[in-house]
Amino acid sequence: MLGAFLVIACVGGGSPAPAATGDLPDLGPGVTVGHLPSGGTVIVRPAQGAPVAAIELWYRAPSTGFGAKPVPATARLAAQIVAASRPIVGDSLGKAVSAAGGRLAISVYADSVAISAVVPAAAARQIVKVLTTAFFAPVMTEDGYRDAVRDVVQESQISAYDPETVARDAVFGELFTGGPQHFPSLGDPKGIAAISLADARSYATRAFRSQNATLVVSGAVDPDIASAAVAGRSGDDPSAGPEAPAAAEVAATVEPVTKAFGEEAGSYGWVGPGIASPREATAMDFIADYLFRSDEGIVSREVDDKYPEALMLGQFITLHDPGVMFVVYSGSNTAALRALVDNGFATAQKAMDPAAFASALGAFKYHLLSDLQTPTQIADNFGWYSVEGAAEYAPGANGDAGTYFKTADSLTPDFVAAVAQKYFGKTPVVVTLQPVVKESVKTQ
Amino acid sequence: MRPIVALVALCSLLGAAPVSGPSTAPESTLRYPTASVTDLGVTKVLSENDAGAAVSGLQIFVAAGLDRETPSTGGISALVAESILRTPIDGVPLRDAIAASGGSLSYTVDGRSVHYYLEGRTEHLGALVSLFARAFSAPDFSVATIGAARAALATRQKEFEKNALSVGIQMFRQTYYATSAGGPALGNVSTLAGLGTKDAVAFYGATYRRAGVMASVVGVVTPELGDALKALSAGLSDGPVVAVQERAHAIPAEAPRIVAHREIPAPWVVVGYAAPAPGSRDFGAMLVLEALLSDAFQRSSTTTLGFVEKPIGAVYLYDSTPASLVVYVNGTQVDPSLALREVVVVAHSLSIKPLGAPALRQFKTAAEGQFISDSVNLSDRAYLLGTFASQGLGDDAINAAMAALDRTTAADVQRVAKNYLQRYIVALVLPRQSPSP
Numbered sequence: 001m002l003g004a005f006l007v008i009a010c011v012g013g014g015s016p017a018p019a020a021t022g023d024l025p026d027l028g029p030g031v032t033v034g035h036l037p038s039g040g041t042v043i044v045r046p047a048q049g050a051p052v053a054a055i056e057l058w059y060r061a062p063s064t065g066f067g068a069k070p071v072p073a074t075a076r077l078a079a080q081i082v083a084a085s086r087p088i089v090g091d092s093l094g095k096a097v098s099a100a101g102g103r104l105a106i107s108v109y110a111d112s113v114a115i116s117a118v119v120p121a122a123a124a125r126q127i128v129k130v131l132t133t134a135f136f137a138p139v140m141t142e143d144g145y146r147d148a149v150r151d152v153v154q155e156s157q158i159s160a161y162d163p164e165t166v167a168r169d170a171v172f173g174e175l176f177t178g179g180p181q182h183f184p185s186l187g188d189p190k191g192i193a194a195i196s197l198a199d200a201r202s203y204a205t206r207a208f209r210s211q212n213a214t215l216v217v218s219g220a221v222d223p224d225i226a227s228a229a230v231a232g233r234s235g236d237d238p239s240a241g242p243e244a245p246a247a248a249e250v251a252a253t254v255e256p257v258t259k260a261f262g263e264e265a266g267s268y269g270w271v272g273p274g275i276a277s278p279r280e281a282t283a284m285d286f287i288a289d290y291l292f293r294s295d296e297g298i299v300s301r302e303v304d305d306k307y308p309e310a311l312m313l314g315q316f317i318t319l320h321d322p323g324v325m326f327v328v329y330s331g332s333n334t335a336a337l338r339a340l341v342d343n344g345f346a347t348a349q350k351a352m353d354p355a356a357f358a359s360a361l362g363a364f365k366y367h368l369l370s371d372l373q374t375p376t377q378i379a380d381n382f383g384w385y386s387v388e389g390a391a392e393y394a395p396g397a398n399g400d401a402g403t404y405f406k407t408a409d410s411l412t413p414d415f416v417a418a419v420a421q422k423y424f425g426k427t428p429v430v431v432t433l434q435p436v437v438k439e440s441v442k443t444q
Numbered sequence: 445m446r447p448i449v450a451l452v453a454l455c456s457l458l459g460a461a462p463v464s465g466p467s468t469a470p471e472s473t474l475r476y477p478t479a480s481v482t483d484l485g486v487t488k489v490l491s492e493n494d495a496g497a498a499v500s501g502l503q504i505f506v507a508a509g510l511d512r513e514t515p516s517t518g519g520i521s522a523l524v525a526e527s528i529l530r531t532p533i534d535g536v537p538l539r540d541a542i543a544a545s546g547g548s549l550s551y552t553v554d555g556r557s558v559h560y561y562l563e564g565r566t567e568h569l570g571a572l573v574s575l576f577a578r579a580f581s582a583p584d585f586s587v588a589t590i591g592a593a594r595a596a597l598a599t600r601q602k603e604f605e606k607n608a609l610s611v612g613i614q615m616f617r618q619t620y621y622a623t624s625a626g627g628p629a630l631g632n633v634s635t636l637a638g639l640g641t642k643d644a645v646a647f648y649g650a651t652y653r654r655a656g657v658m659a660s661v662v663g664v665v666t667p668e669l670g671d672a673l674k675a676l677s678a679g680l681s682d683g684p685v686v687a688v689q690e691r692a693h694a695i696p697a698e699a700p701r702i703v704a705h706r707e708i709p710a711p712w713v714v715v716g717y718a719a720p721a722p723g724s725r726d727f728g729a730m731l732v733l734e735a736l737l738s739d740a741f742q743r744s745s746t747t748t749l750g751f752v753e754k755p756i757g758a759v760y761l762y763d764s765t766p767a768s769l770v771v772y773v774n775g776t777q778v779d780p781s782l783a784l785r786e787v788v789v790v791a792h793s794l795s796i797k798p799l800g801a802p803a804l805r806q807f808k809t810a811a812e813g814q815f816i817s818d819s820v821n822l823s824d825r826a827y828l829l830g831t832f833a834s835q836g837l838g839d840d841a842i843n844a845a846m847a848a849l850d851r852t853t854a855a856d857v858q859r860v861a862k863n864y865l866q867r868y869i870v871a872l873v874l875p876r877q878s879p880s881p
Contacts, residue, residue: 048496049497050825051816098748100813101814103813118817119813120474147746154753362546366564372499373822400498
C-alpha cells in the first residue's frame with residue numbers, strides 16, 4: 001500500500017543556491033550555503049580529487065520518536081522504510097543509489113539522523129533529486145516496511161556483538177536519566193518489530209520535512225548542484241523552522257554498570273562541555289587526540305606496544321549540550337588496559353611542557369585536516385555541526401582559518417589541564433562488560 | 445568532535461536478476477585529475493594535483509618486496525622497513541619524529557615492493573620527506589633496533605594469524621606463487637628469528653638503490669617537496685637493481701584444496717584464481733568480474749552492507765605478478781559448501797554465455813562505483829597511481845584503469861571468465877575439530 005500521495009515540485013532553472021547571508025552560516029570561500037526551496041539549509045562544498053560525491057541529508061530528530069513514551073529505533077526504522085519504499089514512479093532510494101554504483105548508509109544518533117550516499121560524481125545530480133524526493137515527501141509502503149524491519153533487525157543483531165556499541169549505550173544510559181540520550185538508538189529486534197508502519201510514517205512526516213533538513217553535498221560536483229533538490233510537500237510552510245534539540249536530562253550522580261557480554265571490555269564516560277563552550281570543547285578534542293588517536297595517541301601507542309590484540313577507542317563527542325568523553329577498551333587484560341586509561345587521564349590533568357604542547361597541538365591540527373580529506377568526511381562534519389547548531393564551528397569551515405582552528409590556536413597547557421581537571425575530576429560512569437556477570441553494583 | 449560510527453547498514457549492488465528499465469549510469473566520463481610525471485634523474489615522481497589541498501600524501505615505492513626474499517630470508521623486507529621507522533633522528537625514532545612534526549608515516553610490504561606512505565600538511569610535506577630521507581639513506585640496523593623490529597613484527601604476525609580471511613588468502617598465495625612473492629608479508633616467527641643485522645644490511649644494500657625507487661604524490665607538489673625528493677633519491681646508492689623472476693604455478697584442473705585450522709567460530713573459504721595484470725587488455729573485464737562476484741550473492745538490503753555483514757566478497761590482488769583474484773565466503777553468514785558451489789557455477793556460467801547489455805551496464809556501473817569508492821583518500825590514490833603505472837598503465841594510471849573499465853565489452857567479460865575463472869585453488873580455514881565442508 002502506498003503512503004499518502006504528495007505533490008513534489010522540482011526546482012528548475014539551475015541557479016546556484018544563494019550565498020551565505022543573514023541566518024545562514026559563513027563556511028568560507030568555495031562553500032555555498034543557502035536555503036532549500038521549501039525551507040531548510042543546503043551546503044555545497046565542491047572539491048577536486050576523486051570523481052566522487054558525498055550527498056547527505058541531516059536532520060535534528062530524536063531517535064526515540066516524538067511521543068511521550070520513548071521508543072528506541074523509531075528514527076532508524078522510519079529512515080530505512082523511506083529508503084526501501086518504491087514510489088509510484090521509479091526505484092526506491094536504495095535501488096537508485098545501488099544502480100548508480102553508489103553506497104547508502106543511514107546513521108542514527110540520540111538526537112539526529114543522517115542519510116548518506118556516496119556515488120560516482122556523474123550521478124550526483126540525479127541522486128540529490130532522488131534523495132530529496134524520497135525524504136522531503138516520504139512514500140512509505142508495506143513492502144518497504146517489511147524490508148526495513150528485516151534490515152534493521154539484522155543490524156541490531158550484529159551490533160549486539162560490537163563492544164563499542166554496547167558500551168556506548170550503557171554509558172549514555174547512565175549519564176542521562178531521560179531524553180533520547182538515555183536510550184539506545186537502535187534497540188532490540190523485538191522492539192523494532194513492534195513499531196508500526198503508521199507510527200513510523202507519523203515520525204517521518206514530522207522529522208524528515210525539508211524545513212528540518214540540512215542537505216550537504218561535497219566532492220567533484222558543480223556549485224549549482226543544489227538546484228537538483230526538490231521542494232517538499234505542497235502544504236509545507238517554508239517558514240516553519242527545524243525541530244528544537246531534545247533537552248538533555250543529565251544524571252546528578254552516576255554508578256558503575258556491569259553487563260553481560262561475549263568478551264571482556266570496559267568503558268568510561270563523563271559529561272563534558274556543550275557546544276556553546278567552544279574553547280572547552282576544543283580542549284576536550286585535543287585531549288582525546290593526544291591520548292587516543294589511533295596509532296599515535298600516548299595511550300594508544302602504549303596499548304599497541306603492550307597489548308597489540310586490544311581494542312582501545314576514545315573520543316570527545318561534541319553535542320549541543322552537554323558533550324560526552326567516551327572511552328572503550330577490550331582485550332585479554334582489561335585491568336591493565338583500564339590502568340593505562342586512568343594513567344592517561346591523570347596525565348591530561350597536568351599542564352604539559354610548552355614545547356611538547358606545541359608539538360602535540362601541531363599534530364592535532366594536522367590530524368583534523370587529515371580527517372577532512374574525503375568528500376564523505378567533509379560532508380559528515382558540516383552535517384554534524386549544523387544539526388548541533390554550530391555550523392561555523394565545524395573543523396574545516398573556512399579551511400584552517402576558521403573558528404575551530406582559531407580556537408585550537410588559543411589553547412594553552414594550563415587551560416587544557418584546567419579543563420581536564422574540571423571534567424575528569426568528577427566521577428565517571430564506569431562500564432564493565434564481561435562474559436558472566438559475577439557481581440554488579442547495578443545491572444541494566 | 446563528531447562521533448565515529450562504524451558503517452553497519454549495507455546494501456547489495458545486485459539482486460538475483462539484472463535491473464531493467466532506465467539506467468542511472470553516469471552520463472559523462474568520470475576522471476581523476478590528470479597525473480603528471482616529474483623526472484628527478486633516475487627517480488620518477490608521478491602526481492595527481494588536487495589544487496588547494498590542505499594535506500598531501502606521498503607513496504615511496506622501493507623494489508624490495510616479497511619477490512626479493514628467499515625461503516631463508518622470509519620477513520627481511522618488513523624487518524628492514526620496520527628498522528627504518530625505528531631509526532633514531534636526533535634521538536627520536538623516525539616515526540615519532542614525523543608524528544611530532546605534524547605528519548604520519550607507515551609502510552606496507554607487498555609482492556612487488558615495499559611502499560612507505562608519508563602524509564602531512566601540504567606546506568610541511570617537503571620537510572617531512574627530508575626527515576624521512578635521513579633514516580631512509582642511513583638506517584639503523586643495530587642489534588637493538590633489529591631486535592625491537594623483529595619483536596614488533598612477530599607480535600603483528602601473531603595477530604595476523606587470528607584473522608581467518610587473511611590466513612586463507614595467505615594459504616592461497618603460498619600455493620599459487622612459485623616465488624617468494626607468495627610469502628607472508630611480515631615473515632614468520634622461525635625465519636624472523638634467524639635474521640639479523642648482517643641480513644638487513646645485505647638486503648638493503650641490494651635493493652634500496654636509486655634505480656629501484658619511484659614515488660607518487662596526491663595533493664600538491666610544492667617546490668620544497670620536489671627538492672626533498674631529489675635529495676632523498678640522491679642519498680641512495682647507484683647501481684642496478686637485479687631483475688626478479690615473476691612466476692606462478694599453473695593451477696591444476698582438479699581444484700586443489702588446502703586446509704588450516706584456527707580458533708574461529710565458523711569456517712571461511714577462500715577461492716583463488718589467476719588474474720590478469722593491470723597492464724593487460726583483460727584488466728577492465730576482471731574489475732567487472734570482481735564487482736560481480738563481490739556482490740552477486742549478497743542478501744537483499746536497502747543500505748550498503750559492511751564487511752562483517754557480507755557473506756561473500758571478492759578481492760583483486762594486483763600487488764604481485766602475476767596478479768590473482770580471491771573470492772571469500774564467510775561461514776558465519778552463509779553455508780560455505782553451498783556458497784562455494786554457487787561461486788563455481790556462476791564463474792562457469794559467465795564463461796559460456798555473454799552478459800546481456802543491461803546486465804553488462806549494471807555490472808560496469810557497479811565496478812566503477814566500487815573502484816572509485818575504494819580510491820578516494822590520498823593514501824589509496826597515491827598507491828594506485830604508483831602501482832598501476834609500474835605495471836604498464838602509463839603515467840596517468842588511474843584514469844587509464846577507469847578507461848579500461850569503460851571500454852569493457854560483454855565478450856571481454858566472457859573471455860576473461862573463461863581464461864581465468866575455470867581453475868582455482870580452495871583454501872579452507874576451519875574451526876579446530878570441525879569437519880570439512
